[in-house]
Structure formats: structure tokens, C-alpha cells
Amino acid sequence: MQSIKTPIYQARQIREIENLAQQKFGVTGHVLMQRAGKAAFDFLHRRWPQAHKVAVFCGSGNNGGDGYVLALNAQERGLDVSVWQVGSHDNMKEEAKQALDACRHAQVPMSRFDDKVNLQHPDVVVDAICGIGAHENLREEVIAAVRKIHKAQVPVLAIDMPTGVEADTGRILGAAVHATATITFIGLKLGLLTGSGIANAGDLVCHDLQLPSDLLSSIDPVAEKIHLSAYHALLKSRPRDWHKGLSGHVLVIGGDEGYSGAPRMAAEAALRVGAGLVTIVTRLEHAAMLNISRPEIMCRGVSSPEEMDRLIARADLAVLGPGLGQSQWSRSLWEYVLKQNLPLVVDADGLNLLSQSARFNENWVLTPHPGEAARLTGVTVQEVQSDRLACIRELGRRYGGTCVLKGAGSLVCAPGSLVALCDKGNPGMASAGMGDILSGVIGGLIAQGIPMGEAAKLGVCMHAMAGDLAAKDGERGMIATDLLPYLRRLCNPVQPHL
Numbered sequence: 308m309q310s311i312k313t314p315i316y317q318a319r320q321i322r323e324i325e326n327l328a329q330q331k332f333g334v335t336g337h338v339l340m341q342r343a344g345k346a347a348f349d350f351l352h353r354r355w356p357q358a359h360k361v362a363v364f365c366g367s368g369n370n371g372g373d374g375y376v377l378a379l380n381a382q383e384r385g386l387d388v389s390v391w392q393v394g395s396h397d398n399m400k401e402e403a404k405q406a407l408d409a410c411r412h413a414q415v416p417m418s419r420f421d422d423k424v425n426l427q428h429p430d431v432v433v434d435a436i437c438g439i440g441a442h443e444n445l446r447e448e449v450i451a452a453v454r455k456i457h458k459a460q461v462p463v464l465a466i467d468m469p470t471g472v473e474a475d476t477g478r479i480l481g482a483a484v485h486a487t488a489t490i491t492f493i494g495l496k497l498g499l500l501t502g503s504g505i506a507n508a509g510d511l512v513c514h515d516l517q518l519p520s521d522l523l524s525s526i527d528p529v530a531e532k533i534h535l536s537a538y539h540a541l542l543k544s545r546p547r548d549w550h551k552g553l554s555g556h557v558l559v560i561g562g563d564e565g566y567s568g569a570p571r572m573a574a575e576a577a578l579r580v581g582a583g584l585v586t587i588v589t590r591l592e593h594a595a596m597l598n599i600s601r602p603e604i605m606c607r608g609v610s611s612p613e614e615m616d617r618l619i620a621r622a623d624l625a626v627l628g629p630g631l632g633q634s635q636w637s638r639s640l641w642e643y644v645l646k647q648n649l650p651l652v653v654d655a656d657g658l659n660l661l662s663q664s665a666r667f668n669e670n671w672v673l674t675p676h677p678g679e680a681a682r683l684t685g686v687t688v689q690e691v692q693s694d695r696l697a698c699i700r701e702l703g704r705r706y707g708g709t710c711v712l713k714g715a716g717s718l719v720c721a722p723g724s725l726v727a728l729c730d731k732g733n734p735g736m737a738s739a740g741m742g743d744i745l746s747g748v749i750g751g752l753i754a755q756g757i758p759m760g761e762a763a764k765l766g767v768c769m770h771a772m773a774g775d776l777a778a779k780d781g782e783r784g785m786i787a788t789d790l791l792p793y794l795r796r797l798c799n800p801v802q803p804h805l
Contacts, residue, residue, distance in 0.1 A: 312537075314528035315728060316494045317475040318439040323526050324493055328518055336402040339516055340369060343492050344376020344406070346514040347466050350490045351377070351431060352384070355462060358430035360387045362459070364420065364452055365407075366436040366470075367396045372403030373466045374435025375410045382415050389429070391420040393436050393452045422451040432456050434465040434484045439474035439496060444481035453482045462487040468496065469507045477504025477716070478693045485509075492516050494523060497530060500730050501695050501716025529696065530718070530726040535772060538765045539800045541757050542581075554583030555754025558622040559747065560615075560640055561655070562589035562597075563632025569655065569743045571597055572787055573629040574604045576747030579794045580769065582754045586622070588615055590636070610636070612643030624650035626750040628657025629743040650753060654746040658683060661706070669722070671708040672753070672763050674746055680712055699726060709763045711749075713742065717767050721760025729764075731771035735782030744787050745770045748794060769797045 316324075328334040351358070363378045365371035374390070381388045390410065399407065410417060418424065426432070434456060436449060445453070453471060456463055463486045468474050471483030477498040488510040491499060495513050498504040515523070545553075557577040561570040567589060574585045586605040587597055594608030609615060619625070627644055631637045633656055641660045644651070651671040653661060658675050662682040675683055677691045684691070684701050691698045695712055699720045702710040709721040719727040749766035753759055773793035777785055 313532035313534070314494060314523065315497050315500060315530040315532065316526070316528050317497055320526050320528065321439060321493050321496070324518070324523060327522055327525065331522065332519070334518065336369070337405060339492075340372045340402045340406060341376055342516045343373045343466070343514070345380055346492070346516065347373060347433070347464065347490050348377045348380035348384075350488075350512060350514075351381075351433070351464050354464070354488060355431050358386070360427075360429045361389075361431050361433060362426050362429035363388065363390045363433040364436050364456060365390055365392055366438075366449075367394050367399050367403070368438060368440055369400060369403050370435050370438025370440070370467055372400070372406040373438070374433060375403070375406035377433060377435065377466070378415050379406075379410050379413055382413060388415055389427075390415055390417040391424065391452070392417060393420045394446070394448060420448070420452055420455075422455065424455065426455065426459050429459060429461055432459050432461055432463045434463055434470050434486060436470040436484075438467040441468075441471070441480055442473055442475075445471050450482045453484050456484055463509075465489040465508070467491050468498065469504075472498055472504045472507050474498045476694045476696065477502030479503045479507070483507050488512070490514060493518060494528070495532070497696060497728075500532075500728055501714075501718065502692050505715045505730070528725065530728050533719070533727045533729045533764050533768045535765070535768050535797070535800075538761065538768070541761060541765065542798055542800050551583030554581055555623040555751075555756070556584040556586070556621055557582045557747075557750045557754045558586050558588060558618055558625040559629060559750070560588045560625055560627050560644060561629040561631040561657075562587065562593050563630060563634055563637050564590060564592075566630030566632060567593040567597060569630030569740065571600060571604070572740050572743040573626050573747035573750070575601055575788075575791060576744045576794060577626070577751030577754065578603060579791050580748050580751040580766075580798045582751035585751075586618055588618060588640070609640075612640050615640070615643065619644070619647050619649060622649065623754045624652065624750055626652045626654070626746050628653055628655040629746060631656040631660075633659060650759065652746050652750045652753070654742055655679075665705065667705070667707045669707045670759075672711065672749055672759055673702065673706055673708060674711040674713060674742065674749065675702070676713045676742060696726060709760045711745075711763055711767055713745070717771065719760070719764045719767055721763060724760060727764045729767045729771050731768065732774050733778045733782055735778045735785035736771070736774040738786055740787030741770075741774075741790075744790055769794060772797055
């Protein structure tokens with residue numbers, strides 16, 4: 308695998324980098340603030356070149372200092388700037404106070420914010436209220452400022468973090484600015500890329516503030532972004548004498564009464580990413596129909612788990628759970644498969660049954676959505692979403708193996724590696740069957756000999772990118788099987804579109 312890494316940090320690590328910048332290179336907080344404010348203004352001017360009237364909301368911390376520097380730069384470039392000061396400015400840090408004093412000296416128009424102010428129709432609003440320092444619910448005055456920003460109904464640029472989004476988790480602190488774009492500094496923050504933060508950040512850009520790359524790499528990140536190009540070596544061309552047995556045999560186990568579509572989608576997804584053979588194990592009454600619907604997929608109806616023995620012996624792994632249900636038939640298959648020495652991808656009702664009878668296994672990939680993750684960890688969905696990084700680490704600790712926490716900013720936790728984050732995907736993928744497709748993709752990749760952790764990361768990325776390609780025809784109305792033709796393209800990276 309190529310070394311293509313984009314590190315992701317939490318607030319504590321960003322502060323460590325800032326401290327190292329001063330200790331090793333003499334780059335003071337004042338210098339960083341000047342660079343940040345200038346970078347933010349330059350981005351604003353590029354993004355909205357026709358904007359003339361700019362309203363800047365400044366808090367009393369260093370994020371507010373960045374806003375004051377932006378305001379001064381904007382005025383010097385001839386823009387009509389107004390600054391709204393949110394909260395008490397009596398105990399400002401020295402760097403922020405210097406930025407405020409520079410604005411005063413230049414006679415930048417400034418006023419204390421209250422909820423009765425009239426913004427007078429700005430072209431762009433800048434959010435520089437809280438930044439990465441907020442961890443508690445916002446004060447009422449700040450919430451009022453957030454409401455005022457939204458009421459303006461104009462583009463919003465957030466500096467470093469949208470106010471009200473916690474940098475470490477993406478949790479919403481009572482209320483949050485919904486930014487059109489966010490410019491963040493030094494490194495990407497986890498809270499911008501997962502949970503609710505991803506919806507509030509808008510278009511995201513990161514500016515390194517001219518710090519040396521080796522300085523950033525000296526601090527271990529909490530996660531890293533998944534790049535499909537890093538995995539191209541795992542998808543290399545096959546020699547001319549290749550045969551289907553070398554591409555692996557996937558067993559898909561599921562399809563209780565009324566749920567035959569789920570294993571069918573998982574099975575075809577496994578084929579579409581290159582598995583050589585796929586067999587569905589399902590209810591007797593579903594077998595004939597599934598054989599007809601996709602003749603390349605083998606199908607075996609069973610009434611008892613022992614009927615799977617020959618199939619298990621020939622399979623390289625099983626995808627356990629799509630449409631499995633929780634009936635006696637379902638439980639008997641689930642229990643039987645867990646006793647076999649077979650690599651597994653566990654999804655859907657396979658996870659729901661696991662939450663009722665916990666097991667530890669290093670030889671599986673678990674793929675819960677937030678609701679399933681909540682059942683597996685004994686917390687609420689809200690608690691899962693409020694700290695997705697902590698949740699996926701807990702899943703790995705309790706259950707072993709590789710875990711995928713699905714959702715906006717999907718996370719993958721594999722033994723011995725950093726948590727990986729996928730920033731691809733779109734709301735059109737919030738529809739039935741998407742999880743079945745993902746489980747089949749991961750299973751199909753493992754069957755081809757790709758290690759579980761790498762297969763999970765690659766599979767999550769391919770699945771999300773296929774969703775983005777399918778969404779070019781519109782997100783609304785997109786269905787899970789729309790991803791299938793794009794999966795075939797993505798697993799053949801020599802194609803020109805990549």
C-alpha cells in the first residue's frame with residue numbers, strides 16, 4: 308500500500324503543534340494569528356470575489372483574534388466591514404487583544420452584539436466566535452449570535468470551526484453555525500469530518516499556516532483519511548491464466564421470510580468488486596427466485612444449519628446478517644456459523660443477535676450503523692453520535708477484529724492501525740440496502756486475499772465513492788443497486804476516470 312496519508316487531529320494535538328512551532332522555530336501565537344486571519348480573508352476573497360459588504364462576528368478568544376485580523380485585511384482591501392463583538396472582551400489573551408487594538412487603530416467599525424442589531428444586508432458573514440476551544444453548551448448570547456447569522460441568509464465563512472461544533476467530536480453544543488465553507492488551520496479536526504460537524508462545516512479547506520510538514524508529522528494524529536489511490540496496489544491487474552477459484556468464494560447468509568433482497572444485494576456487490584464465486588444461504592422458499600434474479604449467484608435453501616457444512620468447507624469467508632432476521636431459523640444459523648473457523652463480515656441482524664449474546668473474535672469485520680452500535684455498546688444513539696471515535700474504539704475493545712461505524716464520516720478501526728475516516732458519500736445513500744451493498748463489498752475484497760483491516764477501509768471508500776458517482780443523477784431517489792456499476796469501475800483503477 309502506498310504511503311498517502313492525511314492526518315486528522317483533535318484540539319489538544321493542534322495546541323501541541325502550536326507550542327512546538329514557537330519552541331523550535333520561534334513562530335509565535337501572534338504570527339500564527341496574523342497568518343490565519345490573512346489566509347481566511349484571502350479565501351473569502353477568492354470564494355466570493357464580488358462580495359463587498361462583510362459582517363464579522365468575533366468572540367473574545369483567539370478565534371475572535373483571527374476574525375479581527377480578517378476584518379483589518381478586508382478594510383485595507385477596500386471592503387465595507389463591520390465587526391460584531393460577542394461576549395465580554397475584558398480578559399482577552401494578548402494575541403487577540405493586539406488584533407483588536409489594530410482594528411481600533413484602523414477605525415474598523417465595531418459594535419457589541421445583541422439580538423436587536425441590524426446587520427444591514429451583508430454579502431458574506433464571517434463566524435469567528437468560538438473556534439476549537441468550545442466544549443460546553445453555548446451561552447445564550449452566543450446562541451443569539453448563531454441565530455442572527457442564520458437569519459442573514461447569506462454565505463457564511465467559519466474560521467477554524469463553525470461555532471457550536473466541538474472540534475474533537477463533531478458534537479453540537481446546543482446550537483451551531485451552519486457554514487457555507489470552513490477554513491481550518493494547521494491540520495484537519497475530527498469534528499469537521501464526522502458526526503453532525505460534517506453537515507455544519509460546508510466546503511472544507513485546510514491551511515497549514517506555513518508550518519513545516521515535519522513539525523506536523525511529529526505529533527501523532529487520532530485518525531487519518533482514507534484515500535482510494537493508496538490501495539491501488541491491492542487491485543492490480545490479474546495475469547492471463549487467472550481463474551475464478553483464485554478470486555475467492557463468498558458465502559452470504561441471510562434472507563429470512565420477507566427479506567430475500569438483502570442477501571441478493573450483498574452477493575452481487577461481492578461479485579462486482581471481483582469475488583470469483585458467491586453463494587447465498589437462505590430460506591428454502593427464496594432459493595429458486597434468487598437463482599433466477601441473478602444467475603451468476605449460486606443459491607442454497609436450508610432449513611437447518613448442518614445443511615451448510617459443505618458450503619462452509621468451500622468458502623473463504625461468510626457475510627453473516629443481510630436480511631437474516633431474528634427468528635429461530637436465524638438464530639440457529641448465526642450460532643452455527645460463529646462456531647466455525649471462518650472469517651466473517653457481520654452486518655444487520657447478525658449484529659443485533661451479537662448484541663444479545665456478545666462474543667469476541669479477531670477474525671471478523673463488524674459494520675454497524677449508529678443504532679446497531681448503540682445496541683452493541685449499551686448506550687443511546689445520541690451518545691454514539693456525540694463521540695463516534697470513542698464508540699468505535701469501544702466496539703473494537705469489546706468485540707475484537709475490525710469495526711466500521713457507518714454514517715456521515717464513516718470510521719474504520721482495525722487492529723494495529725490508526726482509526727481511518729472516509730469523507731466521501733452523500734445523503735442519497737441514506738436508503739434501504741446500502742449496508743447490504745457495503746457488507747458484500749468488504750466480503751468480496753477479503754475473499755480476494757486483501758487483509759481484513761485494509762479490505763474494510765478500501766470497501767468503505769469504494770462504497771462511498773460509488774455513491775457519489777451515482778448521485779450525479781440526483782441524490783433523491785437513489786437506491787442501493789445504483790452503486791453496482793460504479794463499484795465495478797472503482798475496483799479497476801486503470802480506468803481513465805480515476
